[in-house]
Amino acid sequence: MRCYHGQTIYDEGTPVEYWHRVVSGTARRFVVRPDGRRQIIDLLLAGDVFGFGARGSHSFTAEAIRDGTVVARYPRSRLESVARSDTRVAQEVLEMALGETGRLQDLILILGRTTAQEKVGAFLLHLAERLAGHPADRVILPISRYDIADYLALSVETVSRALTSLKRNRIITFTGTRQVAILDRGAIETSNPLGQVGDRPRAERERMSASDARMFDSADFGPSRATGVGGR
Amino acid sequence: MRCYHGQTIYDEGTPVEYWHRVVSGTARRFVVRPDGRRQIIDLLLAGDVFGFGARGSHSFTAEAIRDGTVVARYPRSRLESVARSDTRVAQEVLEMALGETGRLQDLILILGRTTAQEKVGAFLLHLAERLAGHPADRVILPISRYDIADYLALSVETVSRALTSLKRNRIITFTGTRQVAILDRGAIETSNPLGQVGDRPRAERERMSASDARMFDSADFGPSRATGVGGR
DNA sequence: CGTATCATTGAGCTTAGTCAAAAAGTGTGG
DNA sequence: CCACACTTTTTGACTAAGCTCAATGATACG
Numbered sequence: 001m002r003c004y005h006g007q008t009i010y011d012e013g014t015p016v017e018y019w020h021r022v023v024s025g026t027a028r029r030f031v032v033r034p035d036g037r038r039q040i041i042d043l044l045l046a047g048d049v050f051g052f053g054a055r056g057s058h059s060f061t062a063e064a065i066r067d068g069t070v071v072a073r074y075p076r077s078r079l080e081s082v083a084r085s086d087t088r089v090a091q092e093v094l095e096m097a098l099g100e101t102g103r104l105q106d107l108i109l110i111l112g113r114t115t116a117q118e119k120v121g122a123f124l125l126h127l128a129e130r131l132a133g134h135p136a137d138r139v140i141l142p143i144s145r146y147d148i149a150d151y152l153a154l155s156v157e158t159v160s161r162a163l164t165s166l167k168r169n170r171i172i173t174f175t176g177t178r179q180v181a182i183l184d185r186g187a188i189e190t191s192n193p194l195g196q197v198g199d200r201p202r203a204e205r206e207r208m209s210a211s212d213a214r215m216f217d218s219a220d221f222g223p224s225r226a227t228g229v230g231g232r
Numbered sequence: 233m234r235c236y237h238g239q240t241i242y243d244e245g246t247p248v249e250y251w252h253r254v255v256s257g258t259a260r261r262f263v264v265r266p267d268g269r270r271q272i273i274d275l276l277l278a279g280d281v282f283g284f285g286a287r288g289s290h291s292f293t294a295e296a297i298r299d300g301t302v303v304a305r306y307p308r309s310r311l312e313s314v315a316r317s318d319t320r321v322a323q324e325v326l327e328m329a330l331g332e333t334g335r336l337q338d339l340i341l342i343l344g345r346t347t348a349q350e351k352v353g354a355f356l357l358h359l360a361e362r363l364a365g366h367p368a369d370r371v372i373l374p375i376s377r378y379d380i381a382d383y384l385a386l387s388v389e390t391v392s393r394a395l396t397s398l399k400r401n402r403i404i405t406f407t408g409t410r411q412v413a414i415l416d417r418g419a420i421e422t423s424n425p426l427g428q429v430g431d432r433p434r435a436e437r438e439r440m441s442a443s444d445a446r447m448f449d450s451a452d453f454g455p456s457r458a459t460g461v462g463g464r
Numbered sequence: 465c466g467t468a469t470c471a472t473t474g475a476g477c478t479t480a481g482t483c484a485a486a487a488a489g490t491g492t493g494g
Numbered sequence: 495c496c497a498c499a500c501t502t503t504t505t506g507a508c509t510a511a512g513c514t515c516a517a518t519g520a521t522a523c524g
Contacts, residue, residue: 031341034422039344041337052330059337083322090315090322097329098284104336105273105291109263111343112271112385114513116480145503153344155481160504177489177503190266346481348512377471387513392472409471409520471520481510488503494496 001071003027003064009071010051012061018073019096020051020062025069026142029060030150040151042103043143045130049096052076065143111153119152120162121188124172124180137182233303235259235296241303242283244293250305251328252283252294257301258374261292262382272383274335275375277362281328284308297375343385351384352394353420356404356412369417373410 003009009020009027027044029051041060044050051062064071083090110122128139141148145163149156163180166172171184182188235241241252241259254276261274261282273292276282283294296303315322342354360371373380377395381388395412398404403416414420 037346039341041340041344080323084319087316087319087322090319090326091312094322094326094329097326097333101329101333101336104333104340107340108273108336108343109271111340112273114269114385114479144501153346156503157482157505158480161480164504346511376469378469388471389473389514390512393512396472466524468523469521471518473518474516476514478513479511482508484506484508486503486505488501490499490501492497492499494498 001073003069003071005065005067007064009062009064010058012059013057015057016051017076018051019049019076019079021049021072022046023070023072026065027062027069027071028065028147029062031060038150039153040147043151048099050100052097065147116154116158116162117165119154120159121166121171123148123152124182125185125188128182139180141178141180233305235301235303237297237299239296241294241296242290244291245289247289248283249308250283251281251308251311253281253304254278255302255304258297259294259301259303260297260379261294263292270382271385272379275383280331282332284329297379348386348390348394349397351386352391353398355380355384356414357420360414369414371412373412
């Protein structure tokens with residue numbers, strides 16, 4: 001199945017009939033909220049398998065991003081009957097599902113970052129690694145700033161400004177609007193809103209102390225004494 | 233395995249030896265960033281299966297939240313050998329993996345919301361549904377405001393303010409600090425930073441136009457003409 | 465009844481969103 | 495080959511929302 005830019009692969013709400021794999025090109029899974037905002041929840045690159053989340057109907061719409069994107073479809077019923085008889089196939093099916101899980105976890109980690117610069121920086125590292133198959137310091141962005149914005153839950157302007165800022169701070173460079181070179185990987189990975197590193201402000205100081213204290217306190221008592229709603 | 237508040241179920245970086253299921257109680261999977269900030273990427277309630285993401289070693293730490301949380305462990309090797317011979321088990325294993333995927337997708341949708349009030353509101357609906365097994369209007373929060381904050385990537389203060397604000401707007405009520413009643417479900421689901429609804433500002437007006445135009449333009453030409461890096 | 469933790473509220477500051485417009489690519493047809 | 499139309503990207507000014515720091519209640523536990 002060869003797709004053009006923006007072509008729908010499957011629609012939200014339609015029954016799950018196939019499993020899909022991106023052979024080449026780029027695609028996205030997304031929802032459009034009632035307020036018209038689009039949220040991309042999964043960015044699909046060559047080799048990625050997708051579209052088996054819900055057993056009933058699709059929770060998201062899938063679209064090709066780049067012209068010429070090729071997507072392979074496997075009939076669900078056939079794949080599952082084969083999996084029933086061949087456990088190696090069943091194993092592979094599971095592996096593919098885990099691949100999707102991994103992508104979603106990565107996105108959650110990126111979305112959890114505080115500043116736009118961190119999000120965009122983490123996204124670049126993530127994308128570079130996925131495209132190259134290993135950590136790399138050059139990326140050719142297969143998607144527009146708009147797509148990045150909808151993927152990171154930021155506005156386009158903020159994405160653009162974050163990129164400019166990263167460039168000004170010599171953390172990345174551009175060899176073209178969509179060609180990025182990562183200069184200072186460490187600055188992205190350990191980046192901290194206030195620039196300082198290694199202070200361990202909150203989790204250790206305030207929150208972990210609770211768990212730690214309790215762990216040491218009650219370790220000898222074994223499995224606790226009370227459960228009442230509200231934890232401790 | 234009966235756990236106390238804050239007890240580690242498995243540690244980040246350790247090999248994956250078991251699959252886990254929450255029998256009763258509540259648990260969390262999280263990472264602690266270099267800056268000390270904790271990010272919860274998965275909230276685990278009774279019945280949830282977890283801990284099979286990476287095949288090598290765990291990417292996250294798992295901890296019990298409430299005293300008396302009971303977690304069952306299934307040796308990975310045994311489960312997999314059984315799955316190899318029994319395809320029904322293999323099928324179930326896949327179902328469980330899909331359950332995790334669903335939770336992650338839900339979180340991404342929540343994190344993608346713009347305002348704190350929307351995030352917290354969506355979280356309440358999500359939690360109510362998971363706890364009751366169906367959409368419900370009463371929730372007893374099994375976790376603290378701190379946990380909510382780390383789950384939604386907000387500060388505790390903002391979570392607290394969002395709850396107060398939802399209460400002031402008669403969208404929720406409290407019958408206790410951790411007991412919430414949802415009064416106006418619609419106000420949460422369609423909530424919009426500016427209060428207006430149904431305008432479809434951006435995706436339709438600016439972005440979709442691109443895809444739509446191209447779809448109509450090139451639909452008859454079939455699989456496109458150019459692919460060059462950078463798409464359109 | 466102290467002593468933690470958990471929860472709420474206030475003041476000031478930083479950051480991202482919004483609105484608006486200009487600049488830089490990209491492809492098309494004359 | 496160049497001018498035009500369109501999209502993508504960047505930048506500016508202003509506004510609004512969340513984070514930080516700080517302090518004050520509320521609640522559970524020993």
